[in-house]
Amino acid sequence: MVLAGGDGVRLRPLTQFICGDDRPKQFCPLYEGVTLLKRTRARAERIVPPGQILFSLTRSHEEFYANALADCPSQRVVQPCNRGTAAAILSAMLLIARKDQNATVAVFPSDHHYSDDSVFADAVENAFLLLRWEPDSIVVLGARPDGPEVDYGWMEPVSPVLAQPDSFRVRAFHEKPPRALARLLFEQGALWNTFVMVGKVLAFLEMICSAIPGVLASFQQYPAQCTAGKEVRIPDPLYARIPFADFSRQVLSLAIRRSIVQRLETVSWSDLGDCDRAVQTLSRCYPRPEWVSSWCVRKPPVSAERPAAAAALA
Numbered sequence: 561m562v563l564a565g566g567d568g569v570r571l572r573p574l575t576q577f578i579c580g581d582d583r584p585k586q587f588c589p590l591y592e593g594v595t596l597l598k599r600t601r602a603r604a605e606r607i608v609p610p611g612q613i614l615f616s617l618t619r620s621h622e623e624f625y626a627n628a629l630a631d632c633p634s635q636r637v638v639q640p641c642n643r644g645t646a647a648a649i650l651s652a653m654l655l656i657a658r659k660d661q662n663a664t665v666a667v668f669p670s671d672h673h674y675s676d677d678s679v680f681a682d683a684v685e686n687a688f689l690l691l692r693w694e695p696d697s698i699v700v701l702g703a704r705p706d707g708p709e710v711d712y713g714w715m716e717p718v719s720p721v722l723a724q725p726d727s728f729r730v731r732a733f734h735e736k737p738p739r740a741l742a743r744l745l746f747e748q749g750a751l752w753n754t755f756v757m758v759g760k761v762l763a764f765l766e767m768i769c770s771a772i773p774g775v776l777a778s779f780q781q782y783p784a785q786c787t788a789g790k791e792v793r794i795p796d797p798l799y800a801r802i803p804f805a806d807f808s809r810q811v812l813s814l815a816i817r818r819s820i821v822q823r824l825e826t827v828s829w830s831d832l833g834d835c836d837r838a839v840q841t842l843s844r845c846y847p848r849p850e851w852v853s854s855w856c857v858r859k860p861p862v863s864a865e866r867p868a869a870a871a872a873l874a
Contacts, residue, residue, distance in 0.1 A: 781798070
């Protein structure tokens with residue numbers, strides 16, 4: 561499943577500069593006319609058959625996703641609004657479980673950058689293989705950090721899994737740690753949490769239900785509206801009664817015993833979370849996007865005020 565329902569508030573000055581409107585970053589052609597969503601879809605299709613990919617979306621973004629995903633309406637899972645990544649993942653997992661309770665699912669954020677998609681695909685394939693021996697676990701891809709970043713989630717790896725050199729149990733998760741802790745994690749070899757996850761659908765459902773009691777009952781009371789050949793719609797009353805919930809903070813961080821980190825090798829990763837980071841990352845791409853030079857010359861002012869946590873989630 562591809563998570564493509566975020567609002568991309570922190571990157572909005574840049575997306576407005578490029579497109580002239582308020583579209584979220586996943587629908588912005590940051591790569592010389594190619595959007596982040598399109599690149600994520602191509603990345604996922606290296607690993608998963610195209611017809612088996614679900615796209616989690618938000619209704620207010622319909623003008624942007626309708627054309628981008630016009631060829632697969634029945635694979636679009638549309639939320640009434642953004643209630644955080646936990647709700648988005650749960651809604652898609654329930655749809656998958658109805659078709660196959662033994663399914664293995666990969667979760668891909670739609671707004672991230674990888675310097676080498678081939679290495680990324682190999683790591684995800686390895687995560688699928690690892691689950692043959694660890695079916696109750698969730699495998700999370702971890703990127704090697706290049707500094708003590710405080711805006712990322714971190715994972716502390718401990719003992720190797722099945723003698724695999726790049727797979728480890730997890731000692732702890734740290735979401736956006738303070739500077740001193742980030743520096744310590746960096747020095748101790750901790751990894752950045754890319755939020756790319758692979759696991760059995762029932763393992764995801766069990767983790768969410770354990771961390772957020774009662775949420776499954778709400779989803780069962782208001783099942784998704786499915787019509788053959790059309791997009792899947794999540795009912796408005798359901799999202800009116802469930803709380804905003806972040807999967808990393810409120811679910812994954814509580815499931816240390818069933819979490820495994822698969823280390824990404826020889827790949828630089830970025831969540832393109834703010835304008836400076838996006839420009840710095842994409843400036844290193846070849847070919848370099850034309851908008852980079854214009855942005856650096858005419859860079860608009862960006863408010864120093866940090867958005868609220870719910871709005872800032874990309």
